[in-house]
Amino acid sequence: MAASMAGHQILSQFQNVNSVRPLNQRCMELEKLIKNTSTKELKNVLPCMLESIFGYGQGPGWGLDSISRASTPQDFDSVRRLLAPEGPVLSLVYSLMADSLYEFPINSIPSPTQHLIEDGGLPIFYANKLQYHTFGRPIIVLNYISDAYELYMFHLAYHLVNTRAQSSNYNWSNITDTLYPVLVDDYLNYFLPLNKDSLPKMPTVQAPVRSPVVHSPVAGKSFNMPTSPPSPQRPSLLKSSFVSAQKQHAQTAVISQGDTTEIYRSDTLIQVFAEFWLNQNPISLDRPSFSHTASENFMPSTNHVRLVRLLVKHIHNFVNTAKPEVISSPYQSHITSTLDEFKKSLIPHVIQKKLYTFLRHGFDRWPLDCSFRLLLETWLTYIQPWRYIYSKSQSGRRDSDGGDTKTVEEKWFPFVEDNLLFYTVLYQEFTQRVFRMDLTTQFNACMLYRANKVYSLPNLSNMVFRAERDMCNAIQMGRSGGHDLGGSYISPEASLSLHTQISELEKPGFQYCRMYSEDMIQMMKAIIRHIEIAKQTLSAQEESLKRSRKSGVTAIFDLSSWFQDERNMGDLSPSEVKKLHSYLDTAAANICYIFEIESPSFVSRNVSSVTALEQTSFVENSFVSDTIPDCLETDGGFTLTPLGRHQLMNKMRKFDVLYQGDPDLQPIRSFENGTLVRLLHHFCNFVNTQYGPAIQNLCDRNDLIGRMAQVYFAPPLPKSSKLSSPMSSAQRQTLQRPRLSLRILASYRTLVYLGLFYLVLILWWGVGPVGFVFCVILLVLLYGFLSAMTHRSSVKMS
Numbered sequence: 001m002a003a004s005m006a007g008h009q010i011l012s013q014f015q016n017v018n019s020v021r022p023l024n025q026r027c028m029e030l031e032k033l034i035k036n037t038s039t040k041e042l043k044n045v046l047p048c049m050l051e052s053i054f055g056y057g058q059g060p061g062w063g064l065d066s067i068s069r070a071s072t073p074q075d076f077d078s079v080r081r082l083l084a085p086e087g088p089v090l091s092l093v094y095s096l097m098a099d100s101l102y103e104f105p106i107n108s109i110p111s112p113t114q115h116l117i118e119d120g121g122l123p124i125f126y127a128n129k130l131q132y133h134t135f136g137r138p139i140i141v142l143n144y145i146s147d148a149y150e151l152y153m154f155h156l157a158y159h160l161v162n163t164r165a166q167s168s169n170y171n172w173s174n175i176t177d178t179l180y181p182v183l184v185d186d187y188l189n190y191f192l193p194l195n196k197d198s199l200p201k202m203p204t205v206q207a208p209v210r211s212p213v214v215h216s217p218v219a220g221k222s223f224n225m226p227t228s229p230p231s232p233q234r235p236s237l238l239k240s241s242f243v244s245a246q247k248q249h250a251q252t253a254v255i256s257q258g259d260t261t262e263i264y265r266s267d268t269l270i271q272v273f274a275e276f277w278l279n280q281n282p283i284s285l286d287r288p289s290f291s292h293t294a295s296e297n298f299m300p301s302t303n304h305v306r307l308v309r310l311l312v313k314h315i316h317n318f319v320n321t322a323k324p325e326v327i328s329s330p331y332q333s334h335i336t337s338t339l340d341e342f343k344k345s346l347i348p349h350v351i352q353k354k355l356y357t358f359l360r361h362g363f364d365r366w367p368l369d370c371s372f373r374l375l376l377e378t379w380l381t382y383i384q385p386w387r388y389i390y391s392k393s394q395s396g397r398r399d400s401d402g403g404d405t406k407t408v409e410e411k412w413f414p415f416v417e418d419n420l421l422f423y424t425v426l427y428q429e430f431t432q433r434v435f436r437m438d439l440t441t442q443f444n445a446c447m448l449y450r451a452n453k454v455y456s457l458p459n460l461s462n463m464v465f466r467a468e469r470d471m472c473n474a475i476q477m478g479r480s481g482g483h484d485l486g487g488s489y490i491s492p493e494a495s496l497s498l499h500t501q502i503s504e505l506e507k508p509g510f511q512y513c514r515m516y517s518e519d520m521i522q523m524m525k526a527i528i529r530h531i532e533i534a535k536q537t538l539s540a541q542e543e544s545l546k547r548s549r550k551s552g553v554t555a556i557f558d559l560s561s562w563f564q565d566e567r568n569m570g571d572l573s574p575s576e577v578k579k580l581h582s583y584l585d586t587a588a589a590n591i592c593y594i595f596e597i598e599s600p601s602f603v604s605r606n607v608s609s610v611t612a613l614e615q616t617s618f619v620e621n622s623f624v625s626d627t628i629p630d631c632l633e634t635d636g637g638f639t640l641t642p643l644g645r646h647q648l649m650n651k652m653r654k655f656d657v658l659y660q661g662d663p664d665l666q667p668i669r670s671f672e673n674g675t676l677v678r679l680l681h682h683f684c685n686f687v688n689t690q691y692g693p694a695i696q697n698l699c700d701r702n703d704l705i706g707r708m709a710q711v712y713f714a715p716p717l718p719k720s721s722k723l724s725s726p727m728s729s730a731q732r733q734t735l736q737r738p739r740l741s742l743r744i745l746a747s748y749r750t751l752v753y754l755g756l757f758y759l760v761l762i763l764w765w766g767v768g769p770v771g772f773v774f775c776v777i778l779l780v781l782l783y784g785f786l787s788a789m790t791h792r793s794s795v796k797m798s
Helices: 002-018 023-036 046-054 073-082 088-096 111-118 147-161 163-167 180-189 216-223 239-252 257-278 302-320 336-365 370-382 408-419 420-434 443-457 459-476 495-504 516-546 559-563 574-595 600-612 642-649 674-700 704-712 729-735 748-765 769-790
Strands: 129-134 138-141 484-485 511-513 616-619 622-624 631-634 635-642
Touching: 002 046, 023 073, 023 088, 023 622, 046 088, 046 147, 046 495, 129 216, 138 302, 138 408, 147 163, 147 180, 147 257, 147 302, 180 216, 180 257, 180 302, 180 370, 216 495, 257 336, 302 370, 302 516, 336 370, 336 420, 336 600, 370 443, 370 635, 408 420, 408 459, 420 443, 420 495, 420 511, 420 516, 516 600, 574 600, 635 642, 674 704, 704 769, 748 769
Parallel strands: none
Antiparallel strands: 129 138, 484 511, 616 622, 631 635
């Protein structure tokens, strides 16, 4: 009774702490509560604490995905310190291990896993977690030794796929500036270190825990539970020697406690992330039950895809730190450490299948907009492990230098062979999307360029060809003239490796089309024709723009030219149009190289001028060239290295600068007068502050006056526009209302026009300064009246 009262008292104290504002003060109070309260009293408070921090259901929690280093640095640092891998909360979690049992709601785990359990299957990951109540309702009871740690990781991973987080419109403009991805990166660097020969030490436990590298059905039998019916029994996972050591290890169901203690936290972290982030959709959508259909169309958010890419990059870096096997004598067997076995087992046993399903579903169902670039880059990240080789000299680098230009070494052939479907099936899926993409937009053209630039790396297409040829050679001999390998029919002469990959990664009845078959070559020729049509459309638009430009005296008195840049073609500047042509030319040239197709005429004329085109990669929200100066990624952002400063000073490389803030606060250009820009900004700021509501009401009118006001005042920025530059909420609200903007008057071009107009008036009609001002006001009113009469439709200004 006394213990129950003490528990209620501690819970009440935590609820009081959780209501403290501001957030940094709440962190301090929670840290005091953890230090001043016994572990026994806090064990029942832990689930409530994690739900309040990470959120559950519709609960927002502490909003870890919206805390920014730039806007709220104190809150950012306080919460990051509280939830650090060796911080107060995880220290409490370690002390609670092997002390109590915790449940996790089964309706919060991924839908495919829920359906598998409902159908009587048992995923290996839940083999020692699934229990049934008296009436047969399953519950998730976490591991009796690592329950507190697993509960923490379950909540951490669930925070990203929570329905509230998925429906949030908050977009991470900079992944290193938002708390949640920074925390994930901290955990990855701590539990999967790149610069250490051992994992962080684990607190002493009193009993052996489950083997963290048991992922095969053979090892799953040690739990004396039925395996999942839909999962086929496999004699081996992959053919290549890349995972030969792992296969032997996966057949061992028990590992010594010392080895298990060393790696099980790292294994749990990766398995939980893979389960919650990559396993939200099944590869097969033709389920017999129609009640499952709605939940199987989970679409990850852009923030979700960003974190998946971060996870893939770190795993590549971590796996590539494994020590190579050195056999000094044919009579000696190389003894691989448990840590190296764990590294080599991560991709084939934990990541491969779930990531393939994640990418396959995204390629098939992602909207046809520029946000697809994030999913594309995640795929390209996985199929280029050679770019992520960690070295102390490149600590903090996103990838190795020259990853898009150097020859792919032969040592990566086993990886290509073991992941052949990533290189062939997903490329074919992307090719199908290209036919539905508008290649006259820069983002789409750059995506086509990026994918084919990777496949045109020296020796890569050759390795893909050899891997597919070796796997399908027996099929080709047994089935003359056939190029398809279907899951419903496998030739007895078929390669066991390809048979295993298809049955493991793809749905039943899948028909495999060879990458270099005649049908695929015809499809790529159609892609080249699609590129040619896009280039013809761009050229026609450029010609039309040139013909529409006025010249001579007509251009001087064309008032509309004062308010627009005639050099631009729609939303594209001349440099962007030139880059767009380069993307299309290079993409067509690379396709011809990959599939050995004769180059069309439009490619041969430009191939020499685009072969040295800068390598472009999508990082976060913008294009970031691989020709940027050499830099390191730190907590404060990117920092130039001595090499990078040398490259920048000697103009060998440069940054692509893109302004994404208040349009009225753009840097002063060379064609503007700096003093006038500042004076006009202060004047407009005063008018907008004092008369903002009056301007809003004036523009909302539906009569002639309202339409004329819409001509004179700058339109509000849409709420969906993403302004990554930091600004206050008051500034953002001002930009979302119509406002006065006179910056155009600070342009030297406008000043020259006004000066010429004044000279004409004073020389021809003898009009003085007052008459000149009156004439200008009259012309402005006439322009507004004619524009309002021409554009009858009223623009929504609120």
